Amino acid sequence: MKGIPIWLVVESCVPDHTVWLIRSLSGLRVDIQFFRSEGEPLRWLRERESVALPNSSVVSVVVKEEEMNQLQQSALLNAASRFPIPAGAKFSYGTSGFRADASLLESTLFRVGILAALRSIQTRSVIGLMITASHNQVSDNGVKLADPSGGMLTQSWEPFADTLANASDPHSLLQFLELCFCLTCSIHVEVSVLVESEIFFCLLKQLLGDFIKKENIILEGAPAGEVLLGRDTRPSGETLHEAAKQGITSIMGTTASDMGILTTPQLHWMVRAKNKGIEATELNYYNQMLTSFRCLLDYIPQGDSSKNVSDKLIVDGADGVGGAKLENLKTLLGYLTIDVRNCGEGVLNEGVGADYVQKEKMVPRNFGPADAGMRCASLDGDADRLVYFYVISNSNKIDLVDGDKILSLFALFLKEQLFLLNGPEDGKTNNSYKASLGVVQTAYANGASTDYLKQMRLEVVMTPTGVKHLHEKAADYDIGIYFEANGHGTVLFSDAFLSWLEIKNQELSSTSKDSDQHKAALRLLAVSRLINQAVGDALSGLFLVEAILKHMGWSIHKWNELYQDLPSRQLKVKVVDRTAVITANAETKVVSPTGIQEAIDAETDKYPKGRCFIRPSGTEDVVRVYAEASNQESADDLAKSVVRLVEQYLGFDHS
Numbered sequence: 001m002k003g004i005p006i007w008l009v010v011e012s013c014v015p016d017h018t019v020w021l022i023r024s025l026s027g028l029r030v031d032i033q034f035f036r037s038e039g040e041p042l043r044w045l046r047e048r049e050s051v052a053l054p055n056s057s058v059v060s061v062v063v064k065e066e067e068m069n070q071l072q073q074s075a076l077l078n079a080a081s082r083f084p085i086p087a088g089a090k091f092s093y094g095t096s097g098f099r100a101d102a103s104l105l106e107s108t109l110f111r112v113g114i115l116a117a118l119r120s121i122q123t124r125s126v127i128g129l130m131i132t133a134s135h136n137q138v139s140d141n142g143v144k145l146a147d148p149s150g151g152m153l154t155q156s157w158e159p160f161a162d163t164l165a166n167a168s169d170p171h172s173l174l175q176f177l178e179l180c181f182c183l184t185c186s187i188h189v190e191v192s193v194l195v196e197s198e199i200f201f202c203l204l205k206q207l208l209g210d211f212i213k214k215e216n217i218i219l220e221g222a223p224a225g226e227v228l229l230g231r232d233t234r235p236s237g238e239t240l241h242e243a244a245k246q247g248i249t250s251i252m253g254t255t256a257s258d259m260g261i262l263t264t265p266q267l268h269w270m271v272r273a274k275n276k277g278i279e280a281t282e283l284n285y286y287n288q289m290l291t292s293f294r295c296l297l298d299y300i301p302q303g304d305s306s307k308n309v310s311d312k313l314i315v316d317g318a319d320g321v322g323g324a325k326l327e328n329l330k331t332l333l334g335y336l337t338i339d340v341r342n343c344g345e346g347v348l349n350e351g352v353g354a355d356y357v358q359k360e361k362m363v364p365r366n367f368g369p370a371d372a373g374m375r376c377a378s379l380d381g382d383a384d385r386l387v388y389f390y391v392i393s394n395s396n397k398i399d400l401v402d403g404d405k406i407l408s409l410f411a412l413f414l415k416e417q418l419f420l421l422n423g424p425e426d427g428k429t430n431n432s433y434k435a436s437l438g439v440v441q442t443a444y445a446n447g448a449s450t451d452y453l454k455q456m457r458l459e460v461v462m463t464p465t466g467v468k469h470l471h472e473k474a475a476d477y478d479i480g481i482y483f484e485a486n487g488h489g490t491v492l493f494s495d496a497f498l499s500w501l502e503i504k505n506q507e508l509s510s511t512s513k514d515s516d517q518h519k520a521a522l523r524l525l526a527v528s529r530l531i532n533q534a535v536g537d538a539l540s541g542l543f544l545v546e547a548i549l550k551h552m553g554w555s556i557h558k559w560n561e562l563y564q565d566l567p568s569r570q571l572k573v574k575v576v577d578r579t580a581v582i583t584a585n586a587e588t589k590v591v592s593p594t595g596i597q598e599a600i601d602a603e604t605d606k607y608p609k610g611r612c613f614i615r616p617s618g619t620e621d622v623v624r625v626y627a628e629a630s631n632q633e634s635a636d637d638l639a640k641s642v643v644r645l646v647e648q649y650l651g652f653d654h655s
């Protein structure tokens with residue numbers, strides 16, 4: 001497909017790969033024609049009679065650069081030459097960092113190490129680098145960065161990650177670094193759109209402007225950077241860790257601190273803690289989690305109902321890092337007895353783990369009919385996803401209690417605590433704080449869950465897939481709860497609300513100790529410490545679920561009955577170019593290719609309670625199809641017919 005024409009006029013000193021960079025940065029389907037000029041670009045264009053100004057935009061890029069410090073330059077070149085990029089490889093920082101077959105990733109890890117070091121120097125904070133491919137097969141691996149807040153790398157740096165990972169050789173890598181980062185404080189880039197034929201180009205101008213905004217990374221005299229490195233249990237982790245370390249230390253003055261084998265959320269937690277000046281060891285993480293878990297148990301309402309909750313939980317550790325960590329904790333949990341299975345003795349993610357359980361709705365390996373009815377949970381390979389389930393009697397099938405139900409459970413509990421804290425006159429009494437409570441979902445949330453949450457009078461917002469989007473939205477609330485249906489999510493508390501809550505708690509402990517109001521304040525504070533504020537975390541999520549079920553006196557069956565999921569089907573299609581699918585409205589509508597959305601709508605209208613959408617995956621080379629309808633057969637039929645539409649409009653990739 002041809003894109004929108006842009007004429008790019010660059011001064012002769014601008015490196016060639018800038019054009020490619022701009023193309024990838026804009027994320028727009030632009031068709032760039034590239035001219036080199038000496039001097040003023042617009043005049044240069046006009047002076048060439050053969051070149052009539054087109055019905056398109058002319059963009060001028062002028063780059064003035066000074067050489068990078070010689071010592072730094074040769075350190076980078078030397079190190080980079082040890083990590084050549086595999087021939088023909090193309091990397092993209094997707095929904096969740098880079099992922100690929102582990103054998104292809106050494107150069108990527110080296111380069112992401114450089115990026116992490118620069119980010120650390122620029123933000124004057126500790127950055128995290130996690131080596132994992134989450135729920136992917138064991139032969140894959142990947143890498144993602146944690147920003148100073150402990151959250152995902154800021155989206156404005158993702159294009160730098162892409163360009164760095166794809167630079168063809170050490171010299172273009174160096175050129176790119178000199179272009180994008182002011183490593184010796186002297187790069188200056190000017191971008192202007194000379195002919196603005198349409199509003200569209202204002203957007204482009206803004207995008208380019210964002211790109212050239214100087215990152216001001218001054219190496220000389222700068223405070224040292226620090227990158228915390230973590231990895232999951234994949235066998236390729238060690239070699240990739242070494243490559244990342246080499247990348248980090250090739251930026252002078254930056255240290256790589258090895259935190260060892262961790263869950264992804266543990267590393268994010270450590271980054272956040274360290275940047276807040278809090279001790280950030282693995283032991284600190286466990287202490288904080290267990291202390292707040294016990295605090296929640298201490299404030300469970302008196303009565304018989306909590307006795308209805310079985311003290312036994314069976315956990316599928318996906319043969320990954322989470323099971324092993326939980327195994328170490330399980331003797332410290334008081335009433336709760338955890339039987340951890342799939343702790344690493346089998347193949348990672350093969351027939352096990354949260355992704356398998358959620359997508360296949362089958363028992364994971366080492367579970368079976370003997371477990372029927374028991375409360376079970378499943379973690380994914382790097383323990384940032386959590387789903388619950390129970391085995392259906394006499395079968396290998398399960399009833400799934402997914403991220404949407406975890407979200408609903410958390411939302412009900414937190415709403416109840418806010419109510420107790422403020423009373424029915426929420427926000428109107430003196431000295432109360434009108435805390436905003438919001439829930440964030442994606443289009444993959446089961447329609448029944450969204451209806452239920454709205455019935456509960458909760459504010460529900462939708463974002464595109466990927467926790468970076470959900471997290472950002474949840475941070476708009478005093479208490480923001482986000483979950484993807486696949487079990488990735490957490491609860492965020494605003495600093496303003498927490499400060500108020502601390503004071504309120506002190507006040508209540510002297511005026512009305514152990515009142516309902518006081519207990520509600522204590523529970524909210526405990527939840528804010530238990531649940532990972534940096535990123536979705538299966539371990540802390542599991543402890544919060546367990547504490548809330550005990551508080552409510554609910555079995556897993558009772559919890560599952562909050563609402564009944566609409567039958568759904570998820571399929572994937574390999575197409576020629578998945579990037580040709582452009583979506584809008586939190587990925588619920590396709591705007592390109594034209595016509596396909598109308599065709600999907602016409603198909604969906606044939607089914608009662610039908611809902612269907614497609615989107616390009618950010619972690620796999622496929623287009624995903626999601627369909628929902630009033631019964632399973634209809635959901636399956638709708639999904640299959642939309643798969644055919646995708647093939648028709650986008651071309652099936654037979655490779």
Ligand SMILES: CC(=O)N[C@H]1[C@@H](OP(=O)(O)O)O[C@H](CO)[C@@H](O)[C@@H]1O
Nearest residue numbers: 095096466467484486617618619620
């Ligand atoms: C439908 C689905 O489960 N998509 C997952 C998957 O992203 P895709 O962009 O759909 O490949 O992996 C992401 C990272 O783990 C996760 O955030 C997201 O929810």
Ligand SMILES: [Mg+2]
Nearest residue numbers: 134380382384
């Ligand atoms: Mg994961």
